[in-house]
Amino acid sequence: MLFLYYSVTFACLFISLQDSVYASNIASRLARRTARHINGLAKDLNVALDVVLFSAQKQPQVQLTTHSQVVFCKPGTGSTSTGIPSASSTRTASSVASSSTGVAVSTPWKLVEEHSGSSFFDGWTFTNAPDVTTGGVVNYVDSGTASSNNLTQITSAGTAIMRVETTPVVTGNRQSIRITTNNVYNTGLWILDAVHIPSGCGTWPAFWTNGPNWPAGGEIDIVEGVGDSTNDQATLHTIEGCSLSSTSSSALGITGTTVTSTDCVSTGGGCGIRSDSTVSYGAAFNSNGGGVFTMTLNSSGIAVWFFERSAIPSDITAGTPLPGAWGTPFAWWSSPTCNISEFFGFQSTIFDTTLCGQLAGAVWSDSGSPGQAQSCATRTGVSDCVTFVQNNGAAMEEAYWEVNSVQIYQIPS
Template identity: 50%
Template sequence: MRISLSLHLTLPVLLLAHASPADAGLFARGTEQLARTANHLHHRAAKHSAGLARDLRRAFSAMVSTQELVATTGSAQKVYCVNTGSSLTGDGGNGNSSAGHSPSTTSGASGASGTSTKHSSTTVAANPASSSGSSPWKLAQHWEGNDFFDGWDFWTDADPTHGTVDYVSQSTAQSENLIEINDAGRAIMRVDTTQTVSTARKSVRITTQYSYNGGLVLLDAVHMPTGCGTWPAFWSNGPDWPNKGEIDILEGVNDNSANQATIHTGHGCTLPSSSPSALNITGTVVGGTNCAAAETSNAGCGMVTSQDNSYGVGFNSNNGGVYAMQWVDSGISVWFFPRNSVPADISSGAPIPTGWPKPMAHWPATDCNPSTFFQDHVQIFDTTLCGDWAGNVWGSTGSPGQEQSCATRTGVATCEEFVLNHGSSFSEAYWEVNYVKIFQ
């Protein structure tokens, strides 16, 4: 819309038009008083003009913001739907199953705070940043520093993905130095490095007591588990898996060098296209467009980034970075920002996703409404070993970073044998985390 105003007013008339009755009376008080009055009225007119400009910005901000949101979720990304080549009977990608774990309805193991109370939030619709540059997101929950492990439940049941792993309680993890807050104030979660173990190697899996519906999740980490036999993940899910969804933000196996982000859902959630340009992502689409776990051998819809510093050795050697997952009414997106490319708005604690580059992964609401397929999510860290993914691709090559199979690299025939008898090989199998934040 274009507005044109034609003004044919002399300066005195213009000044009088912006004056109050009291101001107008001042013109009769002499030349000196008139000069002061003119200056006063000039500032009053400027103030009115600024107010008009501000009102116009507010009137049009909704349209501008909507266009910015389309630009963000309509950027060139890529999606990756992975079929692991086996029937995953746990969480389909990172350690959850409907039978094994319903974090919103069960208390979990020994919670870090001594309780297992769940805190639910309301659904958050897309709310792009305003033209003033302020963040539309407000910090709802965070874990960092000396209090990082407060508000997490430690999982101690069997691994739903059949890993050669023994998840331990918080007290055991502390006494055996599997968790700590280091001198830099970062949370550490390790795998046991005892050289030989009999049946399984000890590790840590934790789940937030806080649950949410919609939001922006940030993970800042400087190191993640890597190496043959490992299967680490940072992810979220809801109860009654997979019907209330799962969102894998950071996940991979063995010596992979590229992150895979994946969603797993109940029946009916699909991608509208497998084309990276159509999905506006920077990753790569592999596999199909059906995200239903039960119909894809639990593989869901995955997307792999092209960034070789997004996972494993490359991630660690670059001092990590920040992962972001946005869940809004228009869809779900995942970004990775290497350490030297973290947006200033994230560093300042006022994230504005509309100003970020294209995400590595995006699942639009077109054929998968988030409010239908994703509910009551909790955040999870885990490091399993072998299992339905890492174990089943022990002898495989071809994925980024896995130009040589782990069987060849280690000289050990099976993943399970390697895990049980080579503890020193897991010295790099640890998380080092600055913070996890949830905005709503």
């Protein structure tokens, strides 16, 4: 019994010492949030503390009927940072993931909406109208037309396909897909796992979220680009009063590069940030096996990350995401210069692929952006976007989305 007493006493002292070490590590992390190489169990505890300190409460979820959907415009052109939150979205606090050290850590995120496999298209509304918002030369079609014309498909691998019409020559608009989720969220974590993004001259695809009464409800472009671009661009569009505090990547705490303007007002094209990854969009993304895009939205700010297929964090794969462990995002808009709760609300989630229009058509003769060393006018030998798109259906063969899943998480209140 005496041996057992001393054994228990020794164990308690050891645990107490360990707790002191852990507390010291936590204090160190809070003092030096930009340190990127604190690992082991201390890192896991720091991540959990980040979540507690920065995660926003879940906001009311609202279901919009088809009749209450609004017309969304898209006029835009084209961390280790101390304030980056572990954003509010979904899997319960009892969910457990494994850290890089093999130690189990919990996550507060709860999965509230998922689209994957044979049920991928459940819970979306198909737009059935011409693209009048951006001037694109497409007609968005309803679910039945899309299926019968082979514009949508669930593959044998369980991926969802959304195509543009490839008829050799058309006299008007090409058929395309635009889908919008029926559910909306004020805060959350969005995760898109995609295999293929539409690419090629004339294409302008996007994966984005949007609030009601555009631009009053705010717009967050998570994946967007045109033509032969290789780098994704994330952009905010708002009413007046939201901005980036600087054009300096280091000052903003991002890995990406600011483009367009620091003013996010929609009439000026929004405030865009281009990813530093040359395989985050278009043909380069597709040939690299695709990857994962994530976006967090809460009162502290909006952050966007991109992960190549070979570098997807294990917590995402496990379904127990921990944004605080993902490092510096390529895009980050913080609340000190943009009141997120004021400018963004009731976000629907949207896929679309338009052609030409106010962006792809406007930059048809431009060159010099990543992946676009030659202009589309030079590469195709056609002087304008619309003429090319209408007369070259074969060029639309790569104008399709292939998606493994879309997941939306929240932190329960």
